[in-house]
Amino acid sequence: MSAAARSGAAAGLVSCETCGLLSRPAQAVHPGHCPRCGSELEWRRRDSIQRTWALLIAAAICYIPANILPVLRTNTVVSSDADTIMSGAVFLYTSGSWPLAVIVLVASVMIPLGKLVALAYLLITVQRGSVASNRDRARLYRLVEIIGRWSMLDVFVDTFTVALIQLQPLMSVEPGPGVVFFMAVVVLTMLAVESFDPRLIWDAGTSWQGRHA
Amino acid sequence: MTHETVACPACDLLQQVPPLPPGGKAHCPRCDETLGSRSADPLDRPLALTVAAAIVFIIANTQSLMGLSAVGRQASTTIIGGAYEMWVQGQALTAMVVAFCVVIAPATYIAFMLTVLLAVRRPPAPRWIGELLRWADFMKPWSMSEVMMLGILVALVKIAELASVSPGIGMYAVGLLVILLPAIMVNFDPAEVWNRVEWTDGTSSTAIAE
Numbered sequence A: 001m002s003a004a005a006r007s008g009a010a011a012g013l014v015s016c017e018t019c020g021l022l023s024r025p026a027q028a029v030h031p032g033h034c035p036r037c038g039s040e041l042e043w044r045r046r047d048s049i050q051r052t053w054a055l056l057i058a059a060a061i062c063y064i065p066a067n068i069l070p071v072l073r074t075n076t077v078v079s080s081d082a083d084t085i086m087s088g089a090v091f092l093y094t095s096g097s098w099p100l101a102v103i104v105l106v107a108s109v110m111i112p113l114g115k116l117v118a119l120a121y122l123l124i125t126v127q128r129g130s131v132a133s134n135r136d137r138a139r140l141y142r143l144v145e146i147i148g149r150w151s152m153l154d155v156f157v158d159t160f161t162v163a164l165i166q167l168q169p170l171m172s173v174e175p176g177p178g179v180v181f182f183m184a185v186v187v188l189t190m191l192a193v194e195s196f197d198p199r200l201i202w203d204a205g206t207s208w209q210g211r212h213a
Numbered sequence B: 001m002t003h004e005t006v007a008c009p010a011c012d013l014l015q016q017v018p019p020l021p022p023g024g025k026a027h028c029p030r031c032d033e034t035l036g037s038r039s040a041d042p043l044d045r046p047l048a049l050t051v052a053a054a055i056v057f058i059i060a061n062t063q064s065l066m067g068l069s070a071v072g073r074q075a076s077t078t079i080i081g082g083a084y085e086m087w088v089q090g091q092a093l094t095a096m097v098v099a100f101c102v103v104i105a106p107a108t109y110i111a112f113m114l115t116v117l118l119a120v121r122r123p124p125a126p127r128w129i130g131e132l133l134r135w136a137d138f139m140k141p142w143s144m145s146e147v148m149m150l151g152i153l154v155a156l157v158k159i160a161e162l163a164s165v166s167p168g169i170g171m172y173a174v175g176l177l178v179i180l181l182p183a184i185m186v187n188f189d190p191a192e193v194w195n196r197v198e199w200t201d202g203t204s205s206t207a208i209a210e
Helices: A048-068 A085-094 A098-127 A134-164 A178-195 A199-203 B044-062 B079-088 B092-119 B128-142 B145-160 B169-187 B190-196
Strands: A072-076 A080-083 A171-175 B004-007 B014-017 B025-027 B034-037 B066-070 B073-077 B164-167
Touching: A048 A085, A048 A098, A048 A178, A072 A134, A080 A085, A085 A098, A085 A134, A085 B145, A098 A134, A098 A178, A098 A199, A098 B145, A134 A171, A134 A178, A134 A199, A134 B066, A134 B073, A134 B079, A134 B092, A134 B128, A134 B145, A178 B092, A178 B128, B014 B034, B044 B079, B044 B092, B044 B169, B066 B145, B073 B079, B079 B092, B092 B128, B092 B145, B092 B169, B128 B190, B145 B164, B145 B169
Parallel strands: none
Antiparallel strands: A072 A080, A072 A171, B004 B014, B025 B034, B066 B073, B066 B164
């Protein structure tokens, strides 16, 4: 970008996150409320880095039991089998529907893991004040924002499998303890994405009146 | 209309956005975020789609999603029936999140959009529609009808190994819903609502943009 590129904050203007109105707040420290829609104005999302780290670490902790503990338990008259996320995908593969196995593997294993790594990378580069590859990092954030919700897929697969297969005493499927952890990973990473402020990527090396620490 | 000065919501770059032609889109030159898009018919078409979505949503939630028959026994489930079974089986938290993502969030989005699109037709648009629009926007990432549909399909393929399954009317309604919901979002232009809304500070009642 040209040297004339200037952020709203550097010009003393704050943009409303709800309605997009650009306004000049009376006070730099407490920008107050948007004159149009009344939303609280903020230069940047509040405590963005700390909140995102907290949610991200919580998600990373839940990721371990989510993958180790069974998500489904199948009970028949003679046997009882437990399935984890991974063995569920393997079952789809061996039963001949490899396209679905790939979808489940991408949505349940690769997307959550990719999200954890991507958010950690964004946080670390922002904290180090990196000015390299801003455009790529902005694109990475947008990608994480869009595809993150798809990892809820396995929770829905488990829910509707459980709901349908209740043929006691011949066969029944019950949810395992892994489901709640897996669901927590998805929800926590989605909250982490929402609390991260992508404008921080572009703030490195700039300063303005309303910026605190 | 003249150029509007905005700050990019994703990188805060100050820039002038020219008036967009119908179907036009503006991107931030620095980070490539979409700054705005103008649909050919930003209020009436989303309203028609939202009314359709509301009807389809009711059908999707009241009719059977799929039926199963095995060893002479029949079973079927609805959307909320899935969440209920998780609750019964001791997964209360999962059940609540599932119910939120597939029932509450899309229902709230449809209901609030319907109210906003009806209320904005009467100038000046009342202030409270801004609050509803904010909530509708909040529900967007959590409204997961299309993820649920894929999840049901995967579950159907898994179960097809064990029993014969058949999709119900609810399943077709879900299929329609996952087309209608993004269609509302693509055709709706929030800027059109914000231009008409009465300002909370009362200082400015901007010209109705036409």
